[in-house]
Amino acid sequence: MADRDDTAAAGDLGPVTTLATPIRLDFEFTPGVAQSRFLRGLERGRFIGQRCPKCGMVYVPSRGSCPTDGVPTTEDVELANVGTVTTYCVVNVPFAGQSIEIPYICAQVLLDGANISFMGLIQEIPADQIRMGMRVEAVWVDPDRLTPSLASVRYFRPNGEPDADYESFKEYL
Amino acid sequence: MAERCAVIGVGQTHHKAKRDDVSIAGLVREAAKMALADADLTWTDIDAVVIGKAPDMFEGNMMPELYLAPALGAVGKPMFRVHTAGSVGGSTALVAAHLISSGIHKRVLTVAYEKQSDSDAMWALSVPQPFAAPLLAGAGGYFAPHIRAYMRRSGAPEYIGRMVAVKDRRNAMRNPYAHLHIADIDMKMVEESMMLWDPLRYLEACPSSDGAAAMVLSSEDALSGQYPPAWIHGMAMRSEPTMFAGRDQVNPRAGRDCSADVYAQAGITDPRRQIDVAEVYVPFSWYEPMWLENLGFCDLGDGWKLTESGATAFDGDIPWNTSGGVLSSNPIGASGMLRFLEVAMQVRGQAGEHQIGGARVALGQAYGGGSQFFSMWVVGSDKP
Amino acid sequence: MSAVAGRRTPRPVSIASFAQARNVRRDDEHNEVEMLMPVVAEVFGTIGITKDDIDFICSGSTDYLIGGPFSFVTALDAVGVWPPKSESHVEMDGAWALYEAWVLLQEGEIDAALVYCFGRSSPGNLNEILALQLDPYYVAPLWPDPVSLAALQARALIDAGKATEADFAAIASRSRRDALDNPKAQVANDIPAEKLLEDEYIVSPLRRHALPPITDGVAAIVLAAGDKARQWSKPVWITGLDHRIETHSLGARDLTSSPSTARAAEGAGVSDGPIDVAEIHAPFAHQEIILKEALGLDETVVVNPSGGPLAANPLMSAGLIRIGEAATRISSGRAHRAVAHATSGPCLQQNLVCVLEGE
Numbered sequence: 001m002a003d004r005d006d007t008a009a010a011g012d013l014g015p016v017t018t019l020a021t022p023i024r025l026d027f028e029f030t031p032g033v034a035q036s037r038f039l040r041g042l043e044r045g046r047f048i049g050q051r052c053p054k055c056g057m058v059y060v061p062s063r064g065s066c067p068t069d070g071v072p073t074t075e076d077v078e079l080a081n082v083g084t085v086t087t088y089c090v091v092n093v094p095f096a097g098q099s100i101e102i103p104y105i106c107a108q109v110l111l112d113g114a115n116i117s118f119m120g121l122i123q124e125i126p127a128d129q130i131r132m133g134m135r136v137e138a139v140w141v142d143p144d145r146l147t148p149s150l151a152s153v154r155y156f157r158p159n160g161e162p163d164a165d166y167e168s169f170k171e172y173l
Numbered sequence: 174m175a176e177r178c179a180v181i182g183v184g185q186t187h188h189k190a191k192r193d194d195v196s197i198a199g200l201v202r203e204a205a206k207m208a209l210a211d212a213d214l215t216w217t218d219i220d221a222v223v224i225g226k227a228p229d230m231f232e233g234n235m236m237p238e239l240y241l242a243p244a245l246g247a248v249g250k251p252m253f254r255v256h257t258a259g260s261v262g263g264s265t266a267l268v269a270a271h272l273i274s275s276g277i278h279k280r281v282l283t284v285a286y287e288k289q290s291d292s293d294a295m296w297a298l299s300v301p302q303p304f305a306a307p308l309l310a311g312a313g314g315y316f317a318p319h320i321r322a323y324m325r326r327s328g329a330p331e332y333i334g335r336m337v338a339v340k341d342r343r344n345a346m347r348n349p350y351a352h353l354h355i356a357d358i359d360m361k362m363v364e365e366s367m368m369l370w371d372p373l374r375y376l377e378a379c380p381s382s383d384g385a386a387a388m389v390l391s392s393e394d395a396l397s398g399q400y401p402p403a404w405i406h407g408m409a410m411r412s413e414p415t416m417f418a419g420r421d422q423v424n425p426r427a428g429r430d431c432s433a434d435v436y437a438q439a440g441i442t443d444p445r446r447q448i449d450v451a452e453v454y455v456p457f458s459w460y461e462p463m464w465l466e467n468l469g470f471c472d473l474g475d476g477w478k479l480t481e482s483g484a485t486a487f488d489g490d491i492p493w494n495t496s497g498g499v500l501s502s503n504p505i506g507a508s509g510m511l512r513f514l515e516v517a518m519q520v521r522g523q524a525g526e527h528q529i530g531g532a533r534v535a536l537g538q539a540y541g542g543g544s545q546f547f548s549m550w551v552v553g554s555d556k557p
Numbered sequence: 558m559s560a561v562a563g564r565r566t567p568r569p570v571s572i573a574s575f576a577q578a579r580n581v582r583r584d585d586e587h588n589e590v591e592m593l594m595p596v597v598a599e600v601f602g603t604i605g606i607t608k609d610d611i612d613f614i615c616s617g618s619t620d621y622l623i624g625g626p627f628s629f630v631t632a633l634d635a636v637g638v639w640p641p642k643s644e645s646h647v648e649m650d651g652a653w654a655l656y657e658a659w660v661l662l663q664e665g666e667i668d669a670a671l672v673y674c675f676g677r678s679s680p681g682n683l684n685e686i687l688a689l690q691l692d693p694y695y696v697a698p699l700w701p702d703p704v705s706l707a708a709l710q711a712r713a714l715i716d717a718g719k720a721t722e723a724d725f726a727a728i729a730s731r732s733r734r735d736a737l738d739n740p741k742a743q744v745a746n747d748i749p750a751e752k753l754l755e756d757e758y759i760v761s762p763l764r765r766h767a768l769p770p771i772t773d774g775v776a777a778i779v780l781a782a783g784d785k786a787r788q789w790s791k792p793v794w795i796t797g798l799d800h801r802i803e804t805h806s807l808g809a810r811d812l813t814s815s816p817s818t819a820r821a822a823e824g825a826g827v828s829d830g831p832i833d834v835a836e837i838h839a840p841f842a843h844q845e846i847i848l849k850e851a852l853g854l855d856e857t858v859v860v861n862p863s864g865g866p867l868a869a870n871p872l873m874s875a876g877l878i879r880i881g882e883a884a885t886r887i888s889s890g891r892a893h894r895a896v897a898h899a900t901s902g903p904c905l906q907q908n909l910v911c912v913l914e915g916e
Contacts, residue, residue, distance in 0.1 A: 017193035021698045023233050023689070027624030027680040032588030057418035063634060064591040067414035070608060070637025072594055087325075089317030090371035103371070106314050115418030127371075132325060166325075171419050173322040175664040196694060228626035229648065234697070235621045235689040236648055239902040243804045249820060252802040252907065253657070256648040258627055264645055268657060275663035276565055412614075412644035414637070415630055427641035434643075542630055546644075 034064035037076055039148035045140045047079040049114050057115040080112035083156070084164040085134040086172045090127045103127040109136060109156055110172050117172055124157035133169065135161035177557060178273040179402030180517040181280075182212025182389030188352040188502040191290040192383035197232060198244035201286050204387035204507075205245055208282065211523075212389040212398040216246030219389070220278035225255040225265025225285040226506030232291040245284060257410075259454070259541030261285065262386065262509025263548030267408050269390050270550070274405075279395040286385035287504040313378055313457065315543060317370035320459040323423045324372070329462060329477035331372060335363040337458035338377045338500060340486050345497025347487075347526035352382045352502040377458040377500075384504030386511045393556075403517035403552040406534070407438030410548045422544055428467040431547040435536075436469070439551035444536070445470045445484075448551070450492050450519045450529045451536040452512040456499045461485065465493075468538065487529075495519065495527045509539025513550055520554045570662045571792035572888075572913065573669075573781040575881030576600040580743040580774040580869035583679035589628065592775045593635035593675055600671070600777040604789040608636055611779070612667035614644040615658045617651035617674040618873050621686050632675055643667075650674065651776060651877030652838075652899030652909050658780050659798055668785045673777035676871035683771060683872075690902060692805060703903060704768060708760040710812040710904045711843040715762060717813045722762055725842040726750040729766040729867055732842075736864025743869040744770045766867075767842035774871030776878045793884040793913050799824030800909035805902075812904050818851035821910040822896075827852055829912075833892035834859045836879035838899045840866045847905065852896060862886065876900065880911050887915040 031039060034050055038061035041048030049060030050073035057066065062073045088107035105122035107130065122130060123139075137159040146152045184207025186192070192200055201224075209215060222245050229235050238247075238254040245252070255265040262285040269283035323329065342358040345351035355362075358376070366375040389398075396402055411431035414420070432444075441447045453468070455461045462476030470491060471479050479485060485493035494500070496515040499508050516535035518524040534553045540546060576599035578584075578592055601607055614636060620628050629646045638644060647653050651674025658670035684702035691697040714720045727750040736745035748766075756764035779789070786792045801817035801824075803810055822828070835858050839845035845860065854860070861867075863882040866875050876899025883897040894914045901907040 015194070019694055019698070021233065021693065025621075025624065025681055025685055028585075029624065029680060030585050030588055030677075032591045033586060034591070035588060055418075059418070063588060063631060065594055065634045066637060067417040067634040068637050068639035070594070070597065070635060072591075087318040087322045089314055089321060089373070090368075091314055092367065092371060093313070093369040103368075106318070106370075108318055116416060132321070170326075173319075173326070173421075173423065175666065228620055229689075230620060230626050232693065233689060234693040235686065236619060236901070237693075238649075238802075239690050239906055240692050240805050242802045242906075243806070247802055248804045249801060249817070251800050253653065253800075254648050255645065256629070257646050258630060268645065268660075271657075271660050271664070275660045277660060277663065410643050410645060411641040412633065412638055413641040414634055414639060417639065430641045542627065545630075 032064050034062040034073060038062065042150065042152040043146050043148040045143065045146055045152065047111055049077045049079050051075045051077050058113060059116050060111060060114045060118065077113065079114050082135060082137045082159055083109045083111035084169050085122065085130065085132060085136055086110050086117050086169045087132055088122070088130050105130045110169055121155040122157065123155040131163060133163040133166060135159050135164060175274040176276050177393040178270045178405045179391055179396065180388050180552065181391045181396055181398040181402050182208040182214065183514045183517055184208030184211060184387040185350050185511065185514060186384045187350050188382040188384030188504055190352065190380065190382065192288065197234065197237065197288050198241055200288055200383065201241060201284050201385045202244055204385035205282060205284050208387040208389050214280065214389060214397060219246060219280055219282045221251040221253065221272055221281050222247040223253045223255065223265055223269040223272065223281060223283045225261040226287055227258065227261055230292065232288050245282065257541060257546050259505060260509050260539040260546040260548045261541065262507050262511065263513055263537065263539030264410055266388060266510055266513045267410060267548055267550065270405055270408055273390050273392050279392045281390045282387065283390060284385060284387045285507040285510040287506040288383045289381050289505065290383050313370035313373050316457050317373050319422045320457065321372060323459060323463050326423060327474045327477055332360065333462055333477040333480055334377050334458035335360050336480055337455065337461040338363045341455065341494050341498040341500040344487055344495050344527060345501035348496050351497040352380050373457055379456040379499045379503040382502050382504040384502060384507050386507040386514050388514055388517065400521040400523045401554060403520045404556050406551045406553045406557045407435040408550040409434035413545045415543050415545050423463060424467050425544050427545060428540065428547045431549050432468045435549045435551055441551065444468060445491055447534060448491065448536050449532040449534050450495060450516060452494055452496060452498065452515040453538045454499055454509060454512055454540050455494060456503065458500065461493060464538065492529050495524065495529060509548065512539050513537035517552050520552050568663050568665060568782060569786065570659055570780050570782045570795045571786035572778055572795065572880065572884035573786065573789045574600045574604045574779040575884055576603070577741050577776040577878055577881060578774050579741050580772045580871055582743065582771060584773040589623065589632050589675050589677060590635045593632060593673060596775050596777050597635050597673060600779055604779065606789060611669050611671045612643065613658055613661050613670040614638065614642055615654040615670065615672050616646050617649050617654035617877065619648050621689060622677055622681065622872055624680050636671065650873050650875070650899050650901055652880060653800065655778060655780065655877060655880060656798060656800060656909065659795060662780060662782045668781060668783040670780045671777065672780065672877065673775065674874045674877050675775040676874035677773045678771045678872045679773050704763065705760050706807065706903045707841040708763045711762050711841065713812045714843050714846065719813055720843060720846050723750065723754060724846060725767040726753040728842040728845050729753055732861055732865050732867040735862050736868035739863045739868065741869065742864045743772050745864060745868060763841065769840040769866045769870035772869045772871040774869060774874050776874045776881060778877060778881055791888055793887045793915055795911060796914045797825030797912035800907065802907040805906065807904060813847065815847050815851040815905050815908060818848055818898065818908040818910065821908050822852050825910040825912045827896050827910060827912055830894055832858050832894055832896050834862060834883060834886045834895040836863060836865065836883040836895070836897045837861055838866055838876050838879050840870050842867060844905055848898060852898065852910065876909065883913050887913055
């Protein structure tokens with residue numbers, strides 16, 4: 001290549017289409033007062049929600065405010081370990097960071113006593129047998145492994161109760 | 174009193190999985206220059222620039238309006254950045270339109286983009302937070318349960334989703350800018366595609382695209398351009414809380430309220446009869462029947478019947494997503510603007526192969542987040 | 558209200574109410590919703606209104622500070638938007654959220670807007686995070702930190718003969734002394750400038766005192782027009798509002814001046830009348846000198862009586878707070894006409910100017 005100047009050589013290499021810039025940022029998150037209650041509950045193997053003083057609805061987890069009234073939720077409410085699958089989907093796609101064997105069931109679970117469902121993993125049932133209205137219970141990690149984190153809940157599983165009537169949860173779809 | 178406002182120029186990129194032939198600045202300029210040319214204007218004719226996109230973490234570039242100011246000719250001008258989740262492309266256009274209708278500016282350039290291939294989009298959407306619920310299912314996993322709820326409520330047969338997937342991809346064949354061009358798409362191909370988030374199959378979900386959209390908006394006394402203006406007859410935004418007790422995620426009130434507002438401004442009382450063409454944010458096939466009901470094109474529970482009847486097909490009486498929709502091109506931050514832009518093209522008569530003959534009134538809709546943010550406009554070929 | 562040729566006279570819009578949290582180095586007790594709720598309650602409560610009186614909401618924040626996408630989404634729960642509201646969000650300082658709300662109010666169809674912003678600067682490392690604002694191809698990969706960039710600007714200012722290090726110290730000393738009267742300030746003390754000049758350099762020529770503190774803080778403003786402006790409070794009118802941006806390339810800018818501020822000041826009509834007070838968003842002490850010149854302020858103007866960003870600098874909120882502080886000086890009768898300023902980007906790349914006037 002001694003007979004070419006540097007400019008020509010660079011031109012022959014074609015355009016640069018990618019420039020990798022690794023970015024790593026570390027953050028210290030603050031869960032806040034209300035979520036701390038929820039997390040401390042998980043550490044004890046319990047679901048702790050909070051009630052809105054205005055509309056009476058029970059949120060779990062509460063982020064500290066009633067989303068519709070915009071006022072602080074301050075009254076703690078301990079919720080049951082059981083709930084109802086309001087709706088679900090079966091996940092057949094593997095993606096980064098997810099280690100669960102596919103297919104698996106991802107469901108909206110409405111805990112008894114709560115007015116909001118949250119997303120949970122359903123196990124101990126073949127994926128094609130999940131139903132809207134199925135009654136499920138939380139399966140927790142061993143007591144010595146409980147932490148203030150949702151990792152304390154391993155998954156939900158059918159608890160054998162008859163399915164909930166559609167009318168009882170259709171407002172939560 | 175609000176001043177009249179019109180779209181006088183539109184531009185968009187060729188949307189692709191990876192636009193590694195252009196930088197971020199090159200991508201937005203491609204759309205912006207096309208919009209300026211359509212409006213017969215140059216950078217110096219523009220009073221202000223309004224830019225929108227979804228999370229900055231998609232490209233790893235924080236508040237990119239700073240870096241993009243010179244590329245978009247904004248130096249010395251007001252430059253504004255909007256972010257309202259998936260509806261952002263729509264709300265960005267609305268912020269730009271308000272700069273005209275408030276009488277503050279005469280000509281505004283509005284641009285929206287996403288260069289999703291620049292980072293891992295799935296990662297950017299789900300940065301792990303130590304105490305938050307671990308993301309169990311990805312984006313489709315958030316919406317699939319609501320689709321199941323819709324199917325249960327309406328009794329819709331399962332093939333409806335596939336019909337939408339085929340219809341929108343066939344429309345995309347008419348649009349040279351669309352990301353997906355699947356020439357031999359049919360019901361069988363969709364049915365045989367991989368089940369991702371049961372009941373959603375691979376071909377019933379939107380792609381991940383790089384792309385940009387741009388429009389030039391003008392006041393009544395500053396009109397120019399290659400085509401007649403698309404007059405804005407109504408515009409509205411609505412938000413509701415992300416999660417609350419009894420929230421209807423299948424038929425969100427924010428969407429109903431937003432359409433009621435925009436219809437009232439545009440004098441629309443019977444959307445199915447009065448709207449000639451609509452571009453509606455349908456990232457997963459089932460959102461067409463859901464939004465048909467939410468937008469008042471039919472009674473509750475009947476959306477799937479309209480889809481099934483072919484009413485929303487290209488040759489139907491209310492063609493939906495003539496561009497191919499989000500199912501065919503999805504540069505997230507620009508996806509909402511592409512809806513708004515397509516209907517402007519329709520009423521200006523510049524949509525080429527995907528032009529609906531005689532389109533005079535059209536609805537553009539975008540939504541975002543967990544269906545809690547909505548933005549809409551109605552444009553028409555007649556001056557309001 | 559002034560009417561300059563070529564500039565429209567805006568519809569009168571009043572800063573009806575302003576509230577901010579006490580600014581702190583790190584609020585590790587509350588999440589964003591919990592930080593905002595009391596401030597939103599206060600901004601409504603002081604004028605006796607509720608969220609139902611509000612026609613439009615606009616917020617300002619940025620995901621990169623919080624460390625998660627869509628951070629504005631849940632923040633809305635601090636207001637409770639039910640029934641659904643017309644609402645928008647800018648990935649900018651709350652001052653620009655106020656601009657969007659003001660634009661909508663100009664059309665005359667609505668009369669009241671809530672603007673809020675949350676700036677939690679403490680969760681991550683700002684020196685790394687703010688580097689991501691720079692050109693992603695040629696500059697950001699070098700990770701230049703914002704203090705070093707500001708130091709380049711300060712050095713250019715000194716070399717141009719426009720300021721000395723003693724001037725920076727005097728500004729810092731005055732700001733933090735004034736902050737003693739501001740119960741919401743984070744850094745307030747009475748240290749003479751000569752003493753501050755004994756500080757070590759952080760990045761020469763900037764010593765610690767010339768840098769803003771890292772602050773967690775939130776703020777909110779209610780804008781009112783029409784009858785509501787008088788019903789809700791003694792009006793503080795926005796008589797001019799404009800914002801401008803400069804090129805991104807630092808090498809293409811004269812860092813010792815701020816032409817975008819000067820343009821915005823012209824657009825907002827700063828020079829249409831005498832200014833009593835200026836609340837200037839100059840995060841670094843030397844930037845006050847540049848901005849004062851660009852705003853055309855003389856020595857009679859009281860600058861940053863709240864202590865300014867050197868006393869508390871919650872990112873994404875500090876600009877809106879300037880507008881709120883300036884309005885408060887007018888509503889309390891200590892000023893008649895004021896200018897408030899907000900900035901964004903490295904070395905004052907983007908600037909907003911707001912002129913406020915009492916009756």
